[in-house]
Amino acid sequence: MGEQARTHRTHWINGKPWTGEASVRGDIYNPATGQVSGTVDYAGRAEVDAAVAAASAALPGWRETSLTRRAAVMFAFRELVRLRAADLAALITAEHGKVASDAAGEVARGLEVVDFACGIPHLLKGGYSENVSAGVDAYSIRQPVGVVAGITPFNFPAMVPMWMFPVALACGNTFVLKPSEKDPSASLLLAELLAEAGLPDGAFNVVHGGKTAVDALLEHPDVRALSFVGSTPIARYVYETGTAHGKRVQALGGAKNHMVVLPDADLDLAADAAVNAGFGSAGERCMAISVVVAVDPVGDELVGRISERVAGLQVGPGDDEGSQMGPLVTAAHRDKVASYLDSGVADGASLAVDGRGHRVTGGEPGGFWLGPSVLDHVTPGMRCYTDEIFGPVLSVVRAPSYAAALQVVNDNPYGNGTAIFTNDGGAARRFTHEVEVGMVGVNVPIPVPMAFYSFGGWKASLFGDTHVHGTEGVHFYTRGKAVTSRWLDPSHGGVNLGFPVNQ
Numbered sequence: 001m002g003e004q005a006r007t008h009r010t011h012w013i014n015g016k017p018w019t020g021e022a023s024v025r026g027d028i029y030n031p032a033t034g035q036v037s038g039t040v041d042y043a044g045r046a047e048v049d050a051a052v053a054a055a056s057a058a059l060p061g062w063r064e065t066s067l068t069r070r071a072a073v074m075f076a077f078r079e080l081v082r083l084r085a086a087d088l089a090a091l092i093t094a095e096h097g098k099v100a101s102d103a104a105g106e107v108a109r110g111l112e113v114v115d116f117a118c119g120i121p122h123l124l125k126g127g128y129s130e131n132v133s134a135g136v137d138a139y140s141i142r143q144p145v146g147v148v149a150g151i152t153p154f155n156f157p158a159m160v161p162m163w164m165f166p167v168a169l170a171c172g173n174t175f176v177l178k179p180s181e182k183d184p185s186a187s188l189l190l191a192e193l194l195a196e197a198g199l200p201d202g203a204f205n206v207v208h209g210g211k212t213a214v215d216a217l218l219e220h221p222d223v224r225a226l227s228f229v230g231s232t233p234i235a236r237y238v239y240e241t242g243t244a245h246g247k248r249v250q251a252l253g254g255a256k257n258h259m260v261v262l263p264d265a266d267l268d269l270a271a272d273a274a275v276n277a278g279f280g281s282a283g284e285r286c287m288a289i290s291v292v293v294a295v296d297p298v299g300d301e302l303v304g305r306i307s308e309r310v311a312g313l314q315v316g317p318g319d320d321e322g323s324q325m326g327p328l329v330t331a332a333h334r335d336k337v338a339s340y341l342d343s344g345v346a347d348g349a350s351l352a353v354d355g356r357g358h359r360v361t362g363g364e365p366g367g368f369w370l371g372p373s374v375l376d377h378v379t380p381g382m383r384c385y386t387d388e389i390f391g392p393v394l395s396v397v398r399a400p401s402y403a404a405a406l407q408v409v410n411d412n413p414y415g416n417g418t419a420i421f422t423n424d425g426g427a428a429r430r431f432t433h434e435v436e437v438g439m440v441g442v443n444v445p446i447p448v449p450m451a452f453y454s455f456g457g458w459k460a461s462l463f464g465d466t467h468v469h470g471t472e473g474v475h476f477y478t479r480g481k482a483v484t485s486r487w488l489d490p491s492h493g494g495v496n497l498g499f500p501v502n503q
């Protein structure tokens with residue numbers, strides 16, 4: 001690809017592209033070709049300061065904008081995203097590599113949060129109690145936090161930012177987004193559409209880059225709250241650093257999601273689900289199933305059915321309609337994921353399907369390809385089990401009983417998503433009650449909550465108290481205030497210096 005065809009991406013500050021000269025830039029790759037397709041400016045402290053200053057300047061006006069007007073901007077944004085959904089999806093495929101249907105699905109799931117945010121007048125309603133004491137009324141209100149920041153991962157360059165900013169903006173905050181430097185373009189189209197929808201300049205800003213930009217946001221005194229989604233070590237760092245700087249932080253981390261298959265399950269349904277949830281988006285989903293826990297005696301039969309299906313998957317470029325699985329995001333990530341196949345075998349697992357030999361249909365040889373693989377007889381001590389692989393490798397753990405399977409899931413340090421496959425309602429109910437995981441599916445392999453519920457895991461998958469979007473998102477982006485009010489009438493009882501009590 002010639003220099004001419006390359007795109008160049010820069011920050012979006014105060015309602016327009018940044019016009020400065022960046023001292024650091026990164027390459028953007030097309031994972032299906034392995035070629036550099038563009039460059040992106042990396043923010044230093046000065047650019048982050050400029051974005052936060054723009055958000056601070058926009059805050060008083062946006063915070064005081066009426067609820068109905070803020071909702072109207074969200075409604076307009078919703079229509080614009082729907083109109084441009086195909087363009088957004090194409091940008092995602094070009095930089096992330098995921099197949100077109102997956103990219104379109106990501107946009108659709110992000111839009112559900114915009115739908116939710118359109119209802120903000122209802123969501124911000126407080127409570128009111130008349131006559132809590134004689135002639136005294138009490139009520140509660142929720143107010144925006146201020147300037148808030150979002151730091152997002154490469155694997156959902158549109159949806160994860162949309163978990164955050166629609167709710168934050170609708171609540172009256174202003175926003176600085178730091179998307180993944182690997183696929184920065186979708187966030188810029190979203191910024192343009194917000195401006196077109198009538199959001200005032202400065203209310204939504206985008207800064208690109210890596211650790212320097214993140215650290216500048218974490219330490220900035222004018223950033224009041226910060227939402228993060230990414231890997232567990234960085235989530236922990238962001239949580240600890242952000243809270244040490246006095247910020248409210250929600251930091252969602254990595255995952256190792258287990259799908260328990262009980263002996264009475266429909267094995268064809270379970271095999272289809274394991275393949276869809278294990279290899280969709282090349283396994284680069286925080287809700288991907290990475291471990292199937294097969295309860296005896298279904299292991300051999302289940303692995304056979306999964307392996308048959310995996311062999312038939314079409315791997316190829318995301319913009320080819322026939323492709324079911326695209327490339328991985330970078331060469332380094334592809335190599336790291338592939339290394340778990342060797343380490344798994346060295347640790348005693350058996351390689352039921354080796355994706356390194358999988359045919360790639362229509363792809364260029366330089367693309368970051370790795371076919372789908374299945375590692376069987378994995379045990380919890382193995383490195384392929386303890387690490388989050390985040391790629392198209394499905395591990396199968398054999399368990400002698402329901403209790404043993406549950407223990408495998410609960411002993412894992414992550415707690416993002418899980419699923420159980422069974423036809424026994426009692427067993428499913430017991431599992432949903434006993435499992436220590438934040439999002440649970442019953443015969444549903446990827447139980448991503450709808451926007452009006454909240455998304456988030458337990459244990460090492462989430463640092464902080466609130467999950468994202470839904471009513472927990474509204475809580476995260478607002479502060480509660482309780483007001484007690486008395487309008488004196490001529491019969492009031494005079495001065496009383498005691499502690500207020502209800503009489």
Ligand code: NAD
Nearest residue numbers: 152153154179180210211214230231234252253254255286
């Ligand atoms: P990552 O942790 O490498 O990066 C996430 C963000 O942090 C990016 O914006 C990146 O620029 C920034 N970052 C990277 N290194 C940093 C550092 N040293 N200091 C400060 N900031 C840094 O994650 P990724 O590879 O982009 O995304 C994949 C990970 O995200 C997986 O672990 C996956 O499970 C997780 N994820 C979790 C969820 C969830 O909801 N829990 C959702 C999506 C992805």
